[in-house]
Amino acid sequence: MTTTTKTNVEHKKWSWSKFNLAAAPYVFASPFFISFAIFGLLPIVFSLMLAFGQWDSASSITSFKWVGLSNFQFIFTEPEFFKSIYNTFWIAIVSGLPQHFVAIPLAYVLHTQVKRLKHFYTAAFLVPYITSTVAISLVITVLFSERSGAINQFLLYLNQFPLFDWLIPDKTGENYIKWLYEKEYTKPLVCLLVFWRYFGYNMILYMAGLQTISSDVYEAAEVDGASK
Template sequence: MQAHAPRPRERLSTAARWNNFQRKYAPYIFISPFFILFLIFGLFPIVFMFYLSFQYWQPSAGLGTMEYVGLENYTDNLTDPAFWSSLKHTLSMALMSGIPQHLIAIPLAFAINTGLSRIKGPLTAVYFLPYITSVVAISVTFFTLFSWQYGAVNAALSSLHTLPLIGGLFPAEKINWLGERAFIQPAIAMVVVWRFTGWNVVLYLAGLQAIPKDLYEAAAVDGATKLRQFWHITLPLLRPTIFLAVTLTLIGNLQLFEEPFILTNGSGGPGQMGTTAVMYMLRTYQQYNEAGLAAAMAWLLFVVILVLTLINNRIFGRSGLAGRD
């Protein structure tokens, strides 16, 4: 029996091969810039920072001078009173600035969404403006407002002190906001609140718009006031948005840097009360020339943020209040 010769393969034309290449590889080429940039500016710094946290390295001496020291950088940080002090100040300012943001933003978003719906767009833009304004410009402006001798804040408080009946509630003497231990953290917190409250208003407005209006209409028919609607409808259904907003606030506030750095001129303020963990990390790297110690500090701060985020998830997330009926 005569065997049939194999059929020769047809040679594709250049145009056909190009079309085949485009179908197979073009999508990967188009998305490759993102992954390349992520590898260079995202993943590599994270991996290098983790590696660096186990090394003793002074950057001014060159890369070849790295020396493996194991967990020494972590133990040095954990036994450093200045690190714990900066972390305590960070947590203090995070609470001072974080809680008021949401106590203001939630009712404000509810009022805009219900009673001020006609001017919702312009009003939202006004509240969002501080978030997109340069943080340097904001901090310099508040630095002037908090000036001891000529600041507008002290001028306003002095004027309020002269009012009858309620004047005693306000201080008679000027407050050195940026020069006294008791006031530096509240001053920084006020700047952060002013800057990020509008951002949270926008987040809560997005969450409120996802709540069916039929619920409010039915509640109004049953005679529920705006306050009862807010308490029994808005808050329970807004819990997923609250979880997101509080998580973002938590992560951002534990990385405070620009506001305290500018308001204290990088010094940390009186008694180092304005020194945050990130400021101390930068000081360790730049002034003390200890890159490994600063890298270990960054990872310890990451662990703190992770633990607090998990606690927040327990309170507001699916397994917490948001998951209850």
């Protein structure tokens, strides 16, 4: 009796420790999977459900109605949808390509030429990328508002001089540029913001790529007579 009891106890202890050893990785990884399920997977599933249904967000979820492909039929027959696609591609090209034309030479200069304050300049160029979108929106609204915006006030001041009287065209009977309301100004302004926000991020990526190149490659290229 005694021998059997000790054997069972030892067997149970061995099984429990083995279970702990096998379950430990899942326990440590569970916070990620739980957060991903709540904040990643659940929104995706809910968005797919809304794509094939109709639901008034002010009402309860019980008011959800299945409409099938009606939402997609409405989108692809709506002219504003194709206009938004065109604007998206236009902004992506106009603001995306110049980012790399500036980021590549800037990364090269910081990597090879700048020795002092390199980390300071790198952080300064990266600040727009890590700045809150809400903060950027508020600053842009203050700067480019129609009447009290700092940009329009500065242009009005320059407009007093004959050399700069063309800066603010009087199209609407008021000497203000509607930066945030007229598409001829809004689209370039959005492109400028996208460029300003992301060129530092691209510069960091190119700098990381340059830093992975061994110095032997540069020395061999210099011996072979390669230019900068």
